[in-house]
Amino acid sequence: MNEREKILARIREALTVQAPFPGEPRAPGQQRPSPAQVRKWLPPAADSFDEQLALFRQNATSLKADFYALNLRDELKSRLLALRDAEDWRKIASHSGELTDLGVSALGVPVLKTDSGYDINELEKCDAGITECDALIAQTGSVLVANRSAGGRALSVLPPHHVVLARRKQLLPDLPAAFELLKQKYGCNYPGMISFITGPSRTGDIERILVLGAHGPRKLTIFFL
Amino acid sequence: MSRPVQQFKAQAELSTHNLRLRATIQTALEKYAVVRDTNRRAFQDYQAARQAAAEIKWEAINHLDRYLEQFVSKLEARGTKVHWAGTGRLAREIILGIIREKKARSIIKSKTMTSEEIHLNEALEREGFEVVESDLGEFIVQLNKETPYHIVFPAMHLTRGEIKELFNRELAADASDNPEELTRVARRVLRKKYVGADIGFTGANFAVADAGMVSITENEGNARLTAALPKTLITLLGIEKVLPRLEDLALFLPLLATSGTGQPLTCYNTMYGGPRQPGESDGPEEWHVVLLDNRRTELLADAEQRDSLHCIRCGACLNVCPIFRNVGGPAYGTTYSGPVGSVITPHLRGWQDWKHLSFSSSLCGACTETCPVKIDLAHHLLQNRRKAVTQKSSLAGKLGFKLFAFIFNRPRLYRRVAPLGRLGQKLHPLVKGTRLDPAYAWTKSRATPQIAPRTFREFWRERNLHEIQQRPMQETKGQNQI
Numbered sequence: 014m015n016e017r018e019k020i021l022a023r024i025r026e027a028l029t030v031q032a033p034f035p036g037e038p039r040a041p042g043q044q045r046p047s048p049a050q051v052r053k054w055l056p057p058a059a060d061s062f063d064e065q066l067a068l069f070r071q072n073a074t075s076l077k078a079d080f081y082a083l084n085l086r087d088e089l090k091s092r093l094l095a096l097r098d099a100e101d102w103r104k105i106a107s108h109s110g111e112l113t114d115l116g117v118s119a120l121g122v123p124v125l126k127t128d129s130g131y132d133i134n135e136l137e138k139c140d141a142g143i144t145e146c147d148a149l150i151a152q153t154g155s156v157l158v159a160n161r162s163a164g165g166r167a168l169s170v171l172p173p174h175h176v177v178l179a180r181r182k183q184l185l186p187d188l189p190a191a192f193e194l195l196k197q198k199y200g201c202n203y204p205g206m207i208s209f210i211t212g213p214s215r216t217g218d219i220e221r222i223l224v225l226g227a228h229g230p231r232k233l234t235i236f237f238l
Numbered sequence: 239m240s241r242p243v244q245q246f247k248a249q250a251e252l253s254t255h256n257l258r259l260r261a262t263i264q265t266a267l268e269k270y271a272v273v274r275d276t277n278r279r280a281f282q283d284y285q286a287a288r289q290a291a292a293e294i295k296w297e298a299i300n301h302l303d304r305y306l307e308q309f310v311s312k313l314e315a316r317g318t319k320v321h322w323a324g325t326g327r328l329a330r331e332i333i334l335g336i337i338r339e340k341k342a343r344s345i346i347k348s349k350t351m352t353s354e355e356i357h358l359n360e361a362l363e364r365e366g367f368e369v370v371e372s373d374l375g376e377f378i379v380q381l382n383k384e385t386p387y388h389i390v391f392p393a394m395h396l397t398r399g400e401i402k403e404l405f406n407r408e409l410a411a412d413a414s415d416n417p418e419e420l421t422r423v424a425r426r427v428l429r430k431k432y433v434g435a436d437i438g439f440t441g442a443n444f445a446v447a448d449a450g451m452v453s454i455t456e457n458e459g460n461a462r463l464t465a466a467l468p469k470t471l472i473t474l475l476g477i478e479k480v481l482p483r484l485e486d487l488a489l490f491l492p493l494l495a496t497s498g499t500g501q502p503l504t505c506y507n508t509m510y511g512g513p514r515q516p517g518e519s520d521g522p523e524e525w526h527v528v529l530l531d532n533r534r535t536e537l538l539a540d541a542e543q544r545d546s547l548h549c550i551r552c553g554a555c556l557n558v559c560p561i562f563r564n565v566g567g568p569a570y571g572t573t574y575s576g577p578v579g580s581v582i583t584p585h586l587r588g589w590q591d592w593k594h595l596s597f598s599s600s601l602c603g604a605c606t607e608t609c610p611v612k613i614d615l616a617h618h619l620l621q622n623r624r625k626a627v628t629q630k631s632s633l634a635g636k637l638g639f640k641l642f643a644f645i646f647n648r649p650r651l652y653r654r655v656a657p658l659g660r661l662g663q664k665l666h667p668l669v670k671g672t673r674l675d676p677a678y679a680w681t682k683s684r685a686t687p688q689i690a691p692r693t694f695r696e697f698w699r700e701r702n703l704h705e706i707q708q709r710p711m712q713e714t715k716g717q718n719q720i
């Protein structure tokens with residue numbers, strides 16, 4: 014027997030004795046909570062689009078992320094330019110995408126693209142990483158990214174400023190909705206990495222005092238178009 | 239007395255007298271409790287969420303073989319190499335084997351208690367590899383040559399002043415005690431390590447069976463960098479981490495965050511499905527997942543305590559435990575401390591050496607009350623006490639109780655022996671509090687109950703005699719009739 018078989022055999026042997034179920038016995042098929050049930054237990058998410066937007070804004074703000082809902086795509090360019098000047102971006106990184114292409118084109122600084130192989134040392138030198146995303150989650154103020162939709166694994170976490178460009182229709186009410194989306198979108202072929210990003214990187218490891226920018230970005234800016 | 243008991247007592251004594259340390263811990267935990275309570279209240283039905291989590295974990299653990307096989311076959315289908323390790327020693331050998339094969343020198347780690355469990359860092363360092371902890375708290379305790387004080391807050395026992403001194407000494411930094419500045423020092427040092435590391439090493443919070451993904455929860459971004467930059471990634475996880483379905487995370491991620499750090503959701507909750515896939519731009523070329531048993535199957539075989547494998551290592555039970563709060567993590571001498579550590583350690587590391595942990599509890603039940611997956615920890619502690627007694631009790635204890643039973647079952651003998659106790663107690667002050675005292679273990683920290691000046695029998699006999707002399711005849715008669 015190899016190690017795998019040995020461990021599995023020990024597990025099967027152990028499980029011959031039943032352990033009591035921790036609650037009311039369930040009918041078969043009733044065994045797991047539906048997303049609708051989970052939704053009723055978690056912190057409330059709003060129903061209408063406007064309420065969800067307000068909730069996302071409120072959560073993002075309390076997480077110390079910057080959130081801007083923009084009306085015109087032109088406005089995106091001017092906002093990005095303002096950031097570039099305020100933070101003196103010399104070089105940025107991004108990936109190909111409808112929104113990222115639009116945003117990056119206006120910046121006039123060198124852009125490292127992370128769509129295919131790239132040099133980590135170069136990415137480390139970038140002042141900002143601009144990505145798209147899979148969804149925004151109102152309930153938690155999170156940005157959902159996957160390596161397929163957001164330029165790989167490192168782009169959204171290595172540069173000191175992560176700028177997210179999101180579309181109106183990407184706003185979701187809550188976590189159950191986010192997992193439904195993942196299932197629909199990726200089915201049984203999940204991407205190598207999926208991440209819920211909830212605010213800029215942080216730590217409380219020194220006397221539980223909040224410090225932003227532990228290892229990941231110190232700043233997270235979300236543009237909602 | 240065995241060694242872990244002595245070390246527990248000695249360390250507990252030290253910690254409880256260290257007022258500075260206790261103040262640091264109390265402040266940290268009070269901050270935690272405030273946010274935890276706010277965010278638990280934000281749930282529409284927190285109790286229902288806990289109940290569902292307990293049921294889902296029950297399902298996972300009670301069909302562990304099936305879910306593990308599903309998890310592994312999904313992982314392997316996408317090119318991840320899965321290794322099974324029955325013991326900590328085997329896990330270390332597997333990991334060392336991978337590192338040697340890659341001819342690697344430096345390893346960057348993100349926080350994992352499971353690697354503490356198998357003493358991985360020591361093993362790697364013995365072989366001459368450079369191992370760097372990247373989680374800030376872990377980095378601090380590594381630099382300070384300590385083990386984590388707490389499974390979630392590794393450096394909670396250190397003040398910023400102490401961390402400043404540590405950094406200035408060990409990293410030749412010139413920082414003030416401003417937490418931001420200190421964090422920046424660590425960030426700068428660790429960035430270099432990331433870019434240069436040959437191997438990334440992580441733990442895992444959940445192993446999602448239906449998607450074949452590993453879920454990692456963190457705040458700093460260090461685990462994300464660990465899993466993105468080095469060419470080879472190794473992930474070590476206990477076999478009990480399984481969750482049946484990806485959507486179960488919709489419940490477990492917020493529960494873990496609220497109980498763990500008090501946050502509504504931790505900053506990064508990341509699921510990994512494989513090494514770099516064709517067409518992907520980055521990520522490790524190779525991913526090795528090491529599944530560790532290390533006597534978890536023994537806990538599994540104990541149907542009564544099987545649910546202690548439901549634990550998601552949030553640390554909430556440590557935070558509310560009056561014992562942990564006062565004696566602190568190091569006293570336990572275990573990887574997992576606090577109530578859950580006291581429950582599982584005897585199973586994982588032997589009853590004789592570790593049963594004392596189950597006795598160092600006031601059974602107040604705060605742990606049971608707070609556990610997000612509803613493990614009845616207080617009850618398990620009680621069960622452990624029973625098991626410890628049936629496993630083996632000391633010879634002196636056994637003889638003592640035999641003698642006790644013998645005497646108490648024989649009224650005449652008892653009547654003879656009882657006055658001896660009184661005599662003994664008269665002589666006791668001569669030796670009390672010294673090692674000569676045969677009852678030293680008891681009297682060291684407790685008052686000895688006073689043996690009554692007369693026994694009830696004596697009292698009754700005297701009283702009757704007295705009454706017969708004093709009272710009118712009828713009454714005595716009447717009494718006798720009853």
Ligand code: SF4
Nearest residue numbers: 549550552553555609
């Ligand atoms: S036993 Fe419960 S409260 Fe304690 S660490 Fe595990 S999950 Fe958290």
